[in-house]
Amino acid sequence: MKILIDIGHPAHVHLFKNFAWIMHKKGNSVLFTSRDKEVTVQLLRAYKFDFIVFGKPFKKIVGKIWGLIKFDFLLLKTALKFKPDILLSAGSMYAAQVAWMLRKPHITFEDTGNMEQIRLYKPFSKVILVSTAFHKNLGKKQIIYKGHHELAYLHPNHFKPDPSVTELLRIKKGERFIILRFVSWTASHDIGQKGLSFGIIGKTIKNLSVFAKVFISSEGNLPGDLEQYKIGIPPEKMHDALSYANLCIGESPTMAEESAVLGTPSICISSWAGDTGVINDLQKYNLLYCFKPEYEKKAIEKGLELIKNKNIKKKWQESRKKMLSEKIDVTAFMVWFIENYPGSVKIMKENPEFQERFK
Numbered sequence: 001m002k003i004l005i006d007i008g009h010p011a012h013v014h015l016f017k018n019f020a021w022i023m024h025k026k027g028n029s030v031l032f033t034s035r036d037k038e039v040t041v042q043l044l045r046a047y048k049f050d051f052i053v054f055g056k057p058f059k060k061i062v063g064k065i066w067g068l069i070k071f072d073f074l075l076l077k078t079a080l081k082f083k084p085d086i087l088l089s090a091g092s093m094y095a096a097q098v099a100w101m102l103r104k105p106h107i108t109f110e111d112t113g114n115m116e117q118i119r120l121y122k123p124f125s126k127v128i129l130v131s132t133a134f135h136k137n138l139g140k141k142q143i144i145y146k147g148h149h150e151l152a153y154l155h156p157n158h159f160k161p162d163p164s165v166t167e168l169l170r171i172k173k174g175e176r177f178i179i180l181r182f183v184s185w186t187a188s189h190d191i192g193q194k195g196l197s198f199g200i201i202g203k204t205i206k207n208l209s210v211f212a213k214v215f216i217s218s219e220g221n222l223p224g225d226l227e228q229y230k231i232g233i234p235p236e237k238m239h240d241a242l243s244y245a246n247l248c249i250g251e252s253p254t255m256a257e258e259s260a261v262l263g264t265p266s267i268c269i270s271s272w273a274g275d276t277g278v279i280n281d282l283q284k285y286n287l288l289y290c291f292k293p294e295y296e297k298k299a300i301e302k303g304l305e306l307i308k309n310k311n312i313k314k315k316w317q318e319s320r321k322k323m324l325s326e327k328i329d330v331t332a333f334m335v336w337f338i339e340n341y342p343g344s345v346k347i348m349k350e351n352p353e354f355q356e357r358f359k
Contacts, residue, residue, distance in 0.1 A: 003338070004084035006075065006095035007034035010235065011254045013043040014153040015090055015109065018331040020049060023338070031082050033075055033095075038219055039235035046236040052078055068120070072097055079104075086338065089121075090149070096121035105341065110134065111149050111278055127345060129337070133281035143348050145333055145355055148278050150254075150261040152330035154239060161243035161262075168233045169215065169241060176212035178307060179231065179242060179259075180205070181250025183219050204249075204300050205229060211307045212246055217255070246313060249303045253279055253290075260287035263320035265306045265313070267291070269299045285323040287316060328358040 003023060005016050013032075020030045032051035034040050044051040054074040058067040075098045079087070084102075089095040090109045097120075099106035105126040110118065113136045122128065128141045131148050153159060171177055180201070202225070205214050215231040216222060217238065222230060233241060239258060242248060248259035249267045256268035260282045268279060268290040282288040291299035306312050333355055337344045347354050 001028045001086070001339075002082060002084045003028060003030045004079055004082060004087045004095070005030065005032050006087065006089040006092040007032055007040055007044070008037070008090065008092050009254075010038050010040045010043055011149070012090045013040060013047070014239075015149050016088065016152070017047055017049075018153060018158045019334045019338075022331070022335050029082075031078075031084070033078055035071065042235050046234065068093065076101060086341065088338070091117050091121060093117060093120035093124075096124035100124035107338070107341070109149060110138070113277070126342075131278060131281070133277035135277040135280070143345065144352065145328060145330065145348075147327045147330040147333070148257065148261065148281070149330070150258050150278075151327055152334065154258060154261045155327075155329050155331070156324070157329050158331055159239065162237070162240045163244070165233065165237050165240035166244060168237060169231070171213065171244075176246040176307070176310075177244075178208050178212045178214050178247045178249065178303075179217060179245050179255075180214060180229075181217045181248065181252045181255045183251045200296060200300075201226065204303075207300070207304060208247075208249075208307060211304075215241075217250070247303060247307050249299070256288055256290070257282060260285075261320070261323070263287070263313070263317040265316050267299055267303050267306075269293060269296055282323070286319045287323060325359075328355050330358075333358045 005020065007013055024030055030050065032044055032049050034044065034051060034053055035057040036053050036055060037057050041053055054071050058064050071094045075094045079098050079102055084104060087095045087099040087104060087106045096106045096108065106124060107127045107129065108121060108125050109129045111131055111134060113134065118138065122138065122141065125141060127143055128138050129143050129145060132144055132146050133148065169177065208214050214229055216226060216229040217231050242259045242264055243262045245264050247265045248255060250256060251269055253268055253270055256266045257278050259266035266288045268288065270290065271292060279288060279290050283290065289302055
């Protein structure tokens, strides 16, 4: 089988990486395509995947419209040469539209519910796979599974944290540390949104530094006085760092969710608070707190409250065990679903509990 996977965000590399490795071992051909967004290329290169990059994504509305034409054309050109049997993505309108042109199935994973993207890929997709935590009904094409995107790569069946990351971070044995995450606010769903001010960030670092070492992970450039806090590890080591961290605070729902799934106390400061199914689901397990930007001071106060408790990690790990007991190994499910497509669609429609075997 030839499988083309289109990547729109670094997290999508993680979503599909274990699936790609397994399918490759089974004798299938897997090709990744992407735009050069953040650390996507670094991850694809680090994991030694076959991939093609179509250039930088566009940031403004006019550019995004032109990008739809440009990237459709480049992906179509690549697909005609590769001749995929199936195309996969996490909400890629490019993959969906090219699959329709080639009369090949496009299967997508969806977890954010960004309707401006869904409207562009849904008519051209065969299946939309969503978590039980997903907060919208996308109709007949939707199939629900008991998991999150993050469980495709952070489930204990596939992820074991590497303790050597503490050496890269120059962390002493037993030393506590915090990761702050800031985003660039250039995605289509970020229009009209904004992040924390650097004034608040500076004050936050000062307060948190009393209790733990602080690192910053940022999509954009940092002011000179904050550069000293920049986390200096390869992007493929970030999940190892999150696993050993004592707290994660930031603007990125994705990293907040990853931290929570790993059993690390997590606080997300985002306009998406209350509107994202995965965040809401993880809050039910007491793994994550989410605040809207206007309540940033309360968010920081909560962070201080958590980091002061030296036993907080143990409590989070217990909550993580409960969450994992009720979710499936998403990668194992993904492999089965694609290998048995289209029969897998019928099975999941008629007997959704079939997925219990992937726990």
